[in-house]
């Protein structure tokens with residue numbers, strides 16, 4: 001079955017926003033991506049899911065590398081600008097530079113990275129998996145730069161700032177829960 005864009009059911013997911021940078025037939029580019037996650041620790045592997053109609057798709061397919069700058073809580077406008085137009089019609093990088101956004105040259109790949117993000121990740125493309133109307137790019141992490149800012153959250157089509165943690169159960173309640181788990185420990 002389909003689960004279309006904007007459907008109420010898709011509003012139950014919470015994600016980061018990856019500012020995906022690439023360089024290829026469309027030149028230096030940036031796009032916003034909510035379908036992004038770390039999927040392996042050793043080696044570190046990132047996945048991003050990109051629609052084949054994106055200029056970024058063509059760039060990554062040809063260059064076989066991409067940058068991910070995890071947007072900070074101060075980069076919501078940058079995310080909207082990066083996700084609001086295509087490099088097929090607008091030179092977003094130069095427009096963003098004129099608007100005051102700063103980029104630096106990635107250390108190990110030939111792309112620009114966003115300054116002041118929560119985290120910058122440089123990836124070499126490992127694998128491309130066609131999934132429905134999107135393509136999953138799996139990238140090996142080859143360089144990172146840890147920023148000081150907090151990550152921006154994306155949920156229900158809106159940007160959020162993570163502030164309140166949910167407290168753990170009281171020790172007594174935890175002890176009780178453990179007792180029940182012990183009762184169901186499987187015999188070897």
Ligand SMILES: Cc1cc2nc3c(=O)[nH]c(=O)nc-3n(C[C@H](O)[C@H](O)[C@H](O)COP(=O)(O)O)c2cc1C
Nearest residue numbers: 031032033034035050051054055056083085086087
């Ligand atoms: C918050 C946000 C999240 C997005 N997530 C994705 C995504 O996960 N995958 C995708 O292909 N497009 C996503 N988009 C849409 C692209 O960013 C948008 O189509 C962009 O214009 C593509 O740029 P390009 O053609 O220059 O690559 C998202 C847009 C926004 C604003």
